Amino acid sequence: MNxxxxxxxxxxxSQEALAEAMEVTRQTIIxxxxxxxxxxxxxxxxxxQYFNTTIEDIFFSKDEEGV
Numbered sequence: 311m312n313x314x315x316x317x318x319x320x321x322x323x324s325q326e327a328l329a330e331a332m333e334v335t336r337q338t339i340i341x342x343x344x345x346x347x348x349x350x351x352x353x354x355x356x357x358x359q360y361f362n363t364t365i366e367d368i369f370f371s372k373d374e375e376g377v
Contacts, residue, residue, distance in 0.1 A: 312369045315343045317361045332356050 318328055318339075325343075329336040332353060341347035349357065349369070358365045 311371055312342065312345065314339070314357065314368060317357075317363070317368065318343075321361065328360075331360060 318325070323331075325336050325339045329339045332339070334353065338347065342349055354365045354369060357368055361368065
């Protein structure tokens with residue numbers, strides 16, 4: 311389970327605004343939030359930079375970190 315939606319809500323950013331900032335479509339953000347799409351490394355890095363956090367924090371739960 312990723313935390314994109316939680317970060318987006320925390321920063322009060324719409325799906326459209328985040329998509330624009332990431333240079334992807336709104337549908338990509340929707341698919342990421344519903345976990346129907348896996349972010350590329352480049353997109354994951356851009357998301358982490360945007361939200362001032364790490365890729366691991368956005369995309370990995372505490373249970374998955376040791377895997």
